[in-house]
Every structure is written in structure tokens, then in C-alpha cells.
Amino acid sequence: MFILKNAWISIKRNKGRNILIGIIILIIACACTITLAIKNTAGYLINSYKNAYEKEVTISFNRENMMKDFNPSQEEEKQKAKEKFDNISSYTISDVEKFADSDYIESYYYTYGVGLNGNSIEKAEIESNNDIPNGFGHGKENNMSSTDFTLTGYSSLDAMSEFISGTYTMSEITDNAWDIAFNGNYVFINEELAEYNDLKLNDKIKLEDEDGNIYEFEIIGIFKEKEEGNTNAMSMFSNSANTILTNASAVTNITTSNEDLRSTISPTFIIDSYDNVEKLQNEFYEKGLDENFVLQTNEEEATSGVSSIENINSFATTFLSLTLIIGGIVLFVINMINIRERKYEIGVLRTIGISKLKLTMQFVSELVIVSIVALILGACIGAVSSKGVSNALLESEINSSNERTEEIGKNFGGENMNGGMPDRGGDRGEMRGKGMPVVEAYDSIDAVVDIKVLLELLGIGLSLVLVSSVASMVSIQRFSPLTILKERS
Amino acid sequence: MVNKKKNNYVSKDKIRNNFERKEPKNIILSIKKASYRYNDAEENDYALKDVSFDFESGKIYAIRGRSGTGKTTLLSLISGLEKCTEGEIIFDGKSLNGMNLDKYRNSDIGIVFQSYNLLPFMTASENIILSMDANGLKIKNKKEKAIELMEKVGLKENYADRKVLRLSGGEQQRVAIARSLSYNPKMIIADEPTGNLDKQTETEILEIFKKLAHEENKCVIIVTHSQNVCDTVDVIYDLKKVKDVSASK
Incomplete structure (x- = not known):
């Protein structure tokens, strides 16, 4: 005091x-x-x-590993590489679900693609006669190049990365589209395809697989692709002109009814920390992921900003x-x-x-x-x-x-x-x-x-x-x- | 001629004879072969060497000496502001070496300086109350007590609220004495307390010290070279230069 x-x-x-x-x-x-x-x-x-x-992890093909010791000038080497490539075992929806059951993973989503031909519609296509190679190709179309259309199914809104990034924008949509989009045979189609086949909202389209099975879908939205996204210089249509978007369960129904159909799955896993990626990769290998695949993160993109x-x-x-x-x-x-x-x-x-x-x-x-x-x-x-x-x-x-x-x-x-x-x-x-x-x-x-x-x-x-x-x-x-x-x- | 005697002081007792002095009854402070050397001084360069004095309660003492004889050094040793390099000082039966010297200064002794050393931004009573606070005195009305002390040293009540700089030298010295008395110490140590005062005021101040010693049984030690002071005190201790020790009166 x-x-x-x-x-x-x-x-x-x-x-x-x-x-x-x-x-x-x-x-x-x-x-x-x-x-x-x-x-x-x-x-x-x-x-x-x-x-x-979000801390995302995707599965990508380890090209570096594949091309190791590869000498393209020797025919024998080429043959070996082809055999090696053919022997790579891919993963299925159930594998993805198995991978996702991990302590390191908070959630996951995926796109599920399958190639189908048109039944009630025609492929939007007016190609130039000039035979200019397209390099290593562009995504899903090339994977499904033998079919008219690629049907891509999204497991959730998060999976619709093209809309989030702005590559696709919705030009027309029904009032209740988002209420039903993930449950049933509903599709979004490219506006070029819609114009080419004179389609509008609520029209029904039919697609068929290589075995002649027919699948009917209702159009609930029409989207367009950004012009700068179109890398195919010799086509008057955008890359996604023949891409039809639906939900993953619709694609699953198709692949379940016809197991011979070739499909692609692109899962994205949301993890709790980038520090655990290596442990997660080892866990994936233990669960059966082929070692020619590796896990890639979006860390660089996330920290650059x-x-x-x-x-x-x-x-x-x-x-x-x-x-x-x-x-x-x-x-x-x-x-x-x-x-x-x-x-x-x-x-x-x-x-x-x-x-x-x-x-x-x-x-x-x-x-x-x-x-x-x-x-x-x-x-x-x-x-x-x-x-x-x-x-x-x-x-x-x-x-x-x-x-x-x-x-x-x-x-x-x-x-x-x-x-x-x-x-x-x-x-x-x-x-x-x-x-x-x-x-x-x-x-x-x-x-x-x-x-x-x-x-x-x-x-x-x-x-x-x-x-x-x-x-x-x-x-x-x-x-x-x-x-x-x-x-x- | 250089005297090789170790003791460099003589004392004069005006009241008692030599026999009584040798067996004092009421020693409050005893300096035993105290020496002091500054930290930066050479090994044999003492400011004070082998000083032995006894001080009794109820007496007034003068420590006299020329400049450089160590008067102020002795005062700082007695007041616990410095510690002896050699020897010891016993106060009331206890060595200062083992005492809490802050407590010693704000309970057992009161110090009065030539230049009063009051805090100029405070009033007379605030200076006295500050000393009570430092002592931790639990008094209900400290100001009343301060006024009482001021009256005791001859200052009227209306001086209490005056800033000390508005007081004369003699008045300031009275305040300083009142401050030193605020916690009723057993001993008052004064360093040239009348050095800045006129003859009349000096006599009045010395009267206060005499009263304190003879009526209140306090031991008063005055460091001085004033003959007037020496004529007033009971005992005089002469300090000589360390290597030039000679007898005084």
C-alpha cells in the first residue's frame, strides 16, 4: 500500500x-x-x-514409374511396356468405398463415367477431313472414343468440379432440377448437343450400350462449355458437346446391369492433413491399389494463394x-x-x-x-x-x-x-x-x-x-x- | 611526529570520571576496532582504521575531526549505510553485520543531515508521515502525530501544510529532527546538523538534542567541527587522520 x-x-x-x-x-x-x-x-x-x-487427394497414374527403363526405339521394350500397362489392375466403386474407409479420410466423392451410343439422338459431330493429331487426347472422350457419348455420373455437388471452376455453366435448368438431380435418370446436356438434336428441357433421350440395352433419361438442364476450354481446334463443337452429365447412381445402375461395359472412376478423397498422405497411400496399397498409381494432393494449389x-x-x-x-x-x-x-x-x-x-x-x-x-x-x-x-x-x-x-x-x-x-x-x-x-x-x-x-x-x-x-x-x-x-x- | 598507536581517538567525558567511563552501564552502541576501506582503494589505504567507541543512552556525543579524518565514513557505518571492512558495530547487543539495515534505519535510529534532506515536493507533515510509512507504523491519525512531533521541536501547527522549500533553514532542520523522531528511535545520528544555521538557531537545535538525550534517554551522536556543539555535548570523540593520530582535549 x-x-x-x-x-x-x-x-x-x-x-x-x-x-x-x-x-x-x-x-x-x-x-x-x-x-x-x-x-x-x-x-x-x-x-x-x-x-x-479442402485437403484433397486424388489417385493418378504414375507415368514416371511406367516410363522408367523404357526404350521406345526397341520393339521388344515397347511390347513389354504394353504388357505391363495391360496388366495394371484398375479399381472399382467398391474399391473406392474400401479406400475411403480410413481414419485419415473425412469424406469423398467421385465421378463415374461410361461410354454409350445414341438411340434417340445423334452425336454432335462435323469433323474436318484434315488428319491433325490431338496429342495425348483430352479426358473422357478419348477414353470412350469408341462410343458416341460419355455419360458422366457425379456422386454429389462437390464432384461437379467443372461447374465450380467455371468450365461449364448452366444455361437452362428446370425449377426442381437440384431436388432430383442426384436421384434418378436425369441428365444435363451440352447446349450444342441440344441444338444439334433440337432438344429442350424435360425432353426424354434414349442411349444404348454396345449390347443394345436402352436407357432413358430426362433432360433437366442444359449447360455450355467456356470457349477457352475447347482445345479441339479442328472441331466446330466443344469438347463436352457429347458429354452427358447425370448422377453416379444412374451410371452404377447401367454398369451393374451390364458388367462388360468399360467405365472410369475418378474419386477425390478429403483428408484431415497433408502430413498423412504417405501413410494413406501405403494403406491404399495394402487395400489393393496397384502400385502404378500414386496419390496426389492439391496442397500446392491451396498454398499458392x-x-x-x-x-x-x-x-x-x-x-x-x-x-x-x-x-x-x-x-x-x-x-x-x-x-x-x-x-x-x-x-x-x-x-x-x-x-x-x-x-x-x-x-x-x-x-x-x-x-x-x-x-x-x-x-x-x-x-x-x-x-x-x-x-x-x-x-x-x-x-x-x-x-x-x-x-x-x-x-x-x-x-x-x-x-x-x-x-x-x-x-x-x-x-x-x-x-x-x-x-x-x-x-x-x-x-x-x-x-x-x-x-x-x-x-x-x-x-x-x-x-x-x-x-x-x-x-x-x-x-x-x-x-x-x-x-x- | 608520527604516533604508532593504533587507536586514533581520544574521548572527553564532561560528566563522569574515568572509572565510570570504563564500566558504562547503558551502552546502546559499541564500535569495536572498526575499519573501512573503499572498494577501489589500495590494500592499506583506509578511510577509517581501528576505531573503537562506546555510546550510552541518555547522553549526547560529538564526533569531531578535520576534513578527511573519516567523520562521514564513521557516520555511514553507524547508520548502517555502509558495512565495516574490518571490526564490527554492536547496537543494543546485536552486531550490525547480521541485521536488516533498512529496518535498523527506519526503526532503531534517526538520521539528521546538515542539508536537512527533506523531499522538497512534500509538505513538512508529509515528510514526517513518509518516514512513519517507511517504518510501517500503524497510527490512526498520522498527521496529528506529525503535528505533535513538530510542536515538540518548536514548530507551530500551521507549518504542517507548508512545502518544506517555504521554510527557513532552521525550520527545515526542525522538520528533519521531527522526522527522525517519528518512530521513536533509540538513537539519533546527526551530521553537522547546525552547519547551515546561525548561532541563535544552532543553540535552539542543540537544546532540542539535549532534551532528547537527557529527558527522553536517547543517545544522540553529532558529527561536527563546531566548537559551540562541542561545548554543549556530554562526550567528545576526536577523530584523527589514520597515520597522524594525536591526543585531543
Whole structure:
């Protein structure tokens, strides 16, 4: 009590000096609050990006392994490679389900493709006579090149990556399309195919397999492909002109009724951490995945978007460090001057029997009281300012996020997500943010300057005060009271 | 001529004879062969060497000596601001070497300086109360007690709320004495307490010290080179330079 009482008297007595110390700490607190808020915002953005990119794992063919020791100039080598390729055992839907039953996997989805011929419709095709090779081909059409159409079944909305990325956009859709799209023989067809066969919404089309089995589907949507997605320069139709989109169960029904049909499965597994990919791959091999397949992640894609934000974060850290170093030095110097000015007082107090410890505590208390007041004021000013700073920092991300959300909504056939998309609960939010975080403007201060920031600020402030008090602590220990008083005399 | 005697002091007892002095009844402070050398001094360069004095309660003492004889050094040893390099100081039967010297200074002894050493930003009563607080005294009305002490040293109540810088030298010294009495110490140590005062004020201050010694049974030690002070005290200890020790009166 005596220490605090003396500290308070001293603060009141040295108003000028304490106001100066208070202003310096206030500036430091203000700068720290803004910097910590920027770091907080940057952290939020980095997390948003990382969360927006779900940790995905896909199975891909290990070409590098396949081409190892392969010499194309020797016919024998070619033959060996062909045999090796033919012996690779593919995986089925039940294999995918088996793989997905893992502790490392949170969820999964897949596309299931099968080649069919037209029965009631014709393939959209007017090819040039020029025989220009297409290189290694383009996806599913080439896999099913012997049939007219590729019927691609999606297991869920998440699997409809072409719509999410904007490669496909829905141009027409029935009102209840998303209610029925994943349950029954319903399809989305390319608008070029629709035009070619004069088809419209709710029309029925018939497809048949190589054995003549006929399957009937109802059109519930018509989509188009982005022009830049069309890599087939010698065709007047887009790549997806003969791709018919449906749900995975519809394709499963077809492949179950005719097991000889050639089908392709492209599963995507959502994992809990990229660190577990190697363990997961080994688990897949144990469960029967051919070792010519490897697991690939989207980690590179997921982290590439955050580099600029990480730069801001690191700049904020540097700025914070510089503020603390400069502020600490200024406070240290003021404390040194303070101690020199108050040498006589220290001498008198020591002479009348006040211990070094109590005296040190009194000097530190004075600084702590002034600092706490300045820290509170600085935190308030900093919090108000940082809301604007953080929102300015987020502005481009907010705009991109909003535009992206709107764009995905339109890709799926609605003016916005509420109109065009089925209600899929929590998953929908993830879908909106897929590849681009859902970033919203801060509308309240406590969103930017939360309790964590305040505690960090308090810790920084008090550490700074203690470090800058070292001068007074050491001086008090070293001063000889009688020498001080003699000097004064 | 250099005297090789180790003891570098003589004492004069105005009241008691030599026999009584050899067997003091009420020794409150005893300096036993105390020596002091500054940390940065050479091995044999002592500021004070082999000093042995006894101080009794109820007496007023003067420690006299020319500049450089170690008066202030002795004062800092007695007041526990420094520790002896050799020898020891016994206060009330206990060696200062093993005592909490902060507690000793704010409970057992009161110190009065030539330049008063009051805190200028405080009033007279605040200076006295500060000393009570340092001692941890539990008194309900500390200001009342401070005024009482001020009156005891001849200051009126209306001085209590005056900033000390508005007081004369003599008044400030009275406040300093009142401060030193605030926790009722057994011993008062004063360093040239009248050095800055006129003759009349000096006499008045010395009267206060005499009263404290003779009426309140305190031991008062005054470091001085004032003849007026020496004429007032009961016992005089002369300090001589360490290598030039000679008898005084």
C-alpha cells in the first residue's frame, strides 16, 4: 500500500514526464494494436484460404514409374511396356468405398463415367477431313472414343468440379432440377448437343450400350462449355458437346446391369492433413491399389494463394518488432533521465530506511500505472483504426470472394446461390468457398481486436515496461545514498 | 611526529570520571576496532582504521575531526549505510553485520543531515508521515502525530501544510529532527546538523538534542567541527587522520 501510495504521489507530482511516457506508450500500443489486428486478419485470411481449399487427394497414374527403363526405339521394350500397362489392375466403386474407409479420410466423392451410343439422338459431330493429331487426347472422350457419348455420373455437388471452376455453366435448368438431380435418370446436356438434336428441357433421350440395352433419361438442364476450354481446334463443337452429365447412381445402375461395359472412376478423397498422405497411400496399397498409381494432393494449389498475405503478415511482424525496439529504447532513455533527476529522492528514501526492493517496486509501479492507462487508451484508438485498416486490407479479397460466390452460383444455373442451388446445409458454404475463401468485411471492432489481441498487447506492454525499467532497477541497486546526499550538499 | 598507536581517538567525558567511563552501564552502541576501506582503494589505504567507541543512552556525543579524518565514513557505518571492512558495530547487543539495515534505519535510529534532506515536493507533515510509512507504523491519525512531533521541536501547527522549500533553514532542520523522531528511535545520528544555521538557531537545535538525550534517554551522536556543539555535548570523540593520530582535549 505504501509503495502504491508513494507511486501515485510521484505520478501526480511529475505530470509532464508521465504524460510524455504515456504518449509514447499510447503510440506504441496503438501501433501494436493495428499491427496485431493486421496479423490477426492475415491469419484469418490464410486460414480461410486453407479451409477453402479442402485437403484433397486424388489417385493418378504414375507415368514416371511406367516410363522408367523404357526404350521406345526397341520393339521388344515397347511390347513389354504394353504388357505391363495391360496388366495394371484398375479399381472399382467398391474399391473406392474400401479406400475411403480410413481414419485419415473425412469424406469423398467421385465421378463415374461410361461410354454409350445414341438411340434417340445423334452425336454432335462435323469433323474436318484434315488428319491433325490431338496429342495425348483430352479426358473422357478419348477414353470412350469408341462410343458416341460419355455419360458422366457425379456422386454429389462437390464432384461437379467443372461447374465450380467455371468450365461449364448452366444455361437452362428446370425449377426442381437440384431436388432430383442426384436421384434418378436425369441428365444435363451440352447446349450444342441440344441444338444439334433440337432438344429442350424435360425432353426424354434414349442411349444404348454396345449390347443394345436402352436407357432413358430426362433432360433437366442444359449447360455450355467456356470457349477457352475447347482445345479441339479442328472441331466446330466443344469438347463436352457429347458429354452427358447425370448422377453416379444412374451410371452404377447401367454398369451393374451390364458388367462388360468399360467405365472410369475418378474419386477425390478429403483428408484431415497433408502430413498423412504417405501413410494413406501405403494403406491404399495394402487395400489393393496397384502400385502404378500414386496419390496426389492439391496442397500446392491451396498454398499458392496465400503467399501475398503471408508477406503482409511477415511485414506486420517486422513492423511490430521495430516499433517495440524503438519504443523500448525511447522508454529506456526516459527512465534513465528520470532516475538521474530523482537521484536525490532515492537517496533520501534509502536513508530513512526504505529498502532497495520497495524502492524498485515503487518506480516500476509508477511506470506500470501510467502504462496501463496508456495501453487501454492506445488499444481503444488502435481498435477503432484497425477496423478500417483490416477492411482495407481485406477489400480486394472481399470483392474477389463475392464475385467468385456469385460466379459459382451462376455456373450452377441461378442468379445467386439461393435461387439456383439445392439446399445442402453446411456443405453449401464449403462449396461457395471452394478455391476462394468466403471473406466478409469486419462490421464490429471485436472481430478485429479480440481478446487474444488484447492479451498479446498487455503482455507486450508490460514486458516493454519491465525491460525499460531495468535502468531504474540497476541504478537503485547501485546508488549509495550517502554519496548521493553528499553530492547534493 | 608520527604516533604508532593504533587507536586514533581520544574521548572527553564532561560528566563522569574515568572509572565510570570504563564500566558504562547503558551502552546502546559499541564500535569495536572498526575499519573501512573503499572498494577501489589500495590494500592499506583506509578511510577509517581501528576505531573503537562506546555510546550510552541518555547522553549526547560529538564526533569531531578535520576534513578527511573519516567523520562521514564513521557516520555511514553507524547508520548502517555502509558495512565495516574490518571490526564490527554492536547496537543494543546485536552486531550490525547480521541485521536488516533498512529496518535498523527506519526503526532503531534517526538520521539528521546538515542539508536537512527533506523531499522538497512534500509538505513538512508529509515528510514526517513518509518516514512513519517507511517504518510501517500503524497510527490512526498520522498527521496529528506529525503535528505533535513538530510542536515538540518548536514548530507551530500551521507549518504542517507548508512545502518544506517555504521554510527557513532552521525550520527545515526542525522538520528533519521531527522526522527522525517519528518512530521513536533509540538513537539519533546527526551530521553537522547546525552547519547551515546561525548561532541563535544552532543553540535552539542543540537544546532540542539535549532534551532528547537527557529527558527522553536517547543517545544522540553529532558529527561536527563546531566548537559551540562541542561545548554543549556530554562526550567528545576526536577523530584523527589514520597515520597522524594525536591526543585531543
